[in-house]
Amino acid sequence: MTMIPLVSLHDPLHLLLLSLAISVCGGVASLLLRACDGAAIRVAGLAGIAAAVAGLGASLPALSGPALVFEAAGPYPFAHFVLRLDPLAALLIAVISLLSLVAWIYSLAYVREYAGKGVGAMGFFMNLFIASMVLVVAADNAFWFIIFFEMMSLTSYFLVIFDQDEEAVSAGFLYFLVAHAGSVLIMAAFFIMANYAGSYDFAAFRTASVPAPLNSVVFLLGFLGFGAKAGMIPLHIWLPRAHPAAPSHASALMSGVMIKIGVFGIVKVGIDLLGASGGVLWWGLLVLVFGAVSSVLGVVYALVEHDIKKLLAYHSVENIGIILLGVGVGMIGIGIGQPILAVLGLMAGLYHLVNHAIFKGLLFLGAGSVIYRLHTKDMEKMGGLARTMPWTAFSFLIGALAISAIPPLNGFVSEWYTYQSLFAAAFSGSWLVKLATPIAAMLLALTGALAVMCFVKAYGVIFSGPSRHAHPDDVREVPATMVIGMVILAIACVVLGLAAPVVAPVISGIAAATLGAATITVADGVLLIPADAHQAVLSTPLIAVMLIGAAVLPLLLKSALSGSLRLPARQAAAPWAAGYLPDAHMSATAGGFAQPIRMFFGPLYEVRKSIAAVWSKVTFGFERFISFARRSEPCWDRALVDPVGEGVVASGRRLQAIQGGDFRVYCLYIVAALVILLVLTVR
Amino acid sequence: MVGFQLINGLAGLLIITSLLVILSDRPGNSARFYALQSLVLVALFLALAEATDSHELYLWSASAFVTKVVLVPLIMYRAFSKLSDPKLGSGAVLSPALSVVLAALVVILCYSVVSGVSLPAAAAIKPALAVSLAHFFLGLACIVTQRNILKQVFGYCLMENGSHLTLALLAAKAPELVEVGIATDAIFAVVIMAVLGTKIFLTLHTLDARQLTTLKG
Known part of the structure; x- marks a missing residue:
């Protein structure tokens, strides 16, 4: 007689459920242990790490498909509890798990900063937040999808308001408002689809055919609803306020992963669920336009930020824009009936999604480390930290290089694919596509340049130059677990760049599976190919070899010529300051660095002001509604x-x-x- | 029948004397009027003894004379002449005219009550019975309408006189022992109340009953 094990570690679905169970138990245990801060931090962190490892174990084998489905009876006839681990979901779960693994390792030391402020509750909300993200991605029934989506919004809302100061509460309110407005739109989209599918199961949605004007309505509702979660402009307004307000490891997850669920939702609705009735060209163009605008405006706004976490949050807007460019090309490919283009575009978007999660998580953790020691988010008060916090500085530098798309790191690879997909699209389709895609490519180039400038500023002002901090001698490297967390992500940045010839085919396989198209060739040996080797070829390993060679060869030449590897002694002297004694005030500041940009892009900042004005009106109206409700609510009491x-x-x-x-x-x-x-x- | 008319007439006099006790402005005067009232009561007992041919009542009237006409007024006079609260004044809540009206109303009420009672022993002395009941109420009214705590003691004495009269009217042949008990009871009560009144005055320097709401421990 053979025993059927309750949990089989070889079955990805079992591992997924195990991971969720660990998360929930860890969260509850953390809440129960809230009286003892140290124990709560450890329990929440270790449970989170275990859940993340299980999540990775579940998702990595499922990346190559086929889709695995777990079904259970729900509480209502229409609410079948269905989890579907298809390659796209597996990719998202892998990203969530990796980021949460690192965030939990980081949290073991970082959360001590919050001791006495309810770290038990923080562990609870973090664990539930991660579990709900995993569930949103895996849910295959509209009812449960909405439930988990709301759960994700709520738990992250509590993380945003964790500091409970005025800024956090007001940012949390705005976030709450936008998130729920978004989920209402999503709900409306699902209701319309369910009407035609006759069921709330996504499986029925996929085969249902929604007639012509309504399918666009569904797409628009989904696009705006998920776009609000993704933080694309002009629905981004909550993002630069909510992400900085949350604790840094939560910011890393929110910025790194949660907003990707918005993108995931757009892909899910636009490509997956509307698959049978989709394929409208202007959807793709719409996504492309929103992507281009978000990427440029995101980086322009990021450039003038002095608050390091706000700067990173605006970069999330920018990178969501870049991801949407790829997704947009993918949808254009469907629209014009070119599956190869579709797979290439979606693959670029997904690759950038993964990469952005990793380097943005890394950068937020780096920012968290700096704030952990300096207790300020203002970059003008930092400076010179590379000397006192070398590991943090190095990790942040890797992240900064990656997000600036410097080869051979991962950001470069995905942006390269995005460019190539835009170029490929520019040679095909209608005149509208031929017009839009080159402009998008141009804006992407502008974005890339500004991003480099922004991170030169960020790294330079924070880590080099003289220290502008009040107590520079008190600053030292952060505890080991925080460093480990950052270093893991830094290594991931390098690996996803150098190992692109291995990673790209996996992601293009996921894109092809999502689109239901044939796979395309994206790598050959150490070469990266955008489907067509005549268009372009790239090899990150070779670039890496070249870069290392460029640094090492002169040394080797020198040793060959002079017989010694010793470099002349470095002169340690103060920088030249036009004959004056240099002091801290003379170094470049964040404000001064960004001033030309501020002048050059003046009108764009005016746009932001008007967007902010609209949103403040919305918030104001909502607050008035609340105050009215508050006044009218006690009527019964009074009567x-x-x-x-x-x-x-x-x-x-x-x-x-x-x-x-x-x-x-x-x-x-x-x-x-x-x-x-x-x-x-x-x- | 003359005897009973005398009884009823004396009973009416009791009401007047008790009004005098209530309305006099100084405790000393009240004590004198109380002695007068007790004298009327003793006369009433004698008349009743004569009318009902009750030997026990002679003894009653003798002991009542000793206790009510002599001892109690003396004790109160001695005790209260030293106490005076200039701020309090007479301490009356109702004006004298209203008090008389109230007394009249009380008597009318009591009369209507007693007229409903049908006791063979009390047929001839119903007015006196009504007065004895009214007397009890006048004592209570004195306690309620006077703020001076010394007047409350007099109020108690009036009540006591009223009940004493009721007893005599309804049970003229009760054993002497009952009367002795009542008389000593009254004396002790008055002694204790006089001591308490003195103590209260020495502690609070007032005789105002309203100030006593804060007495504790």
């Missing part, structure tokens, strides 16, 4: 409860007067009682 309460109190007071303590009055009662008795007797 029913208050009179009763006041009556009881007043009659109590009157009864108290009866018991005034004056014995004469008591005698009066006796008289009154006797008189009454006598009168009754007389009758």
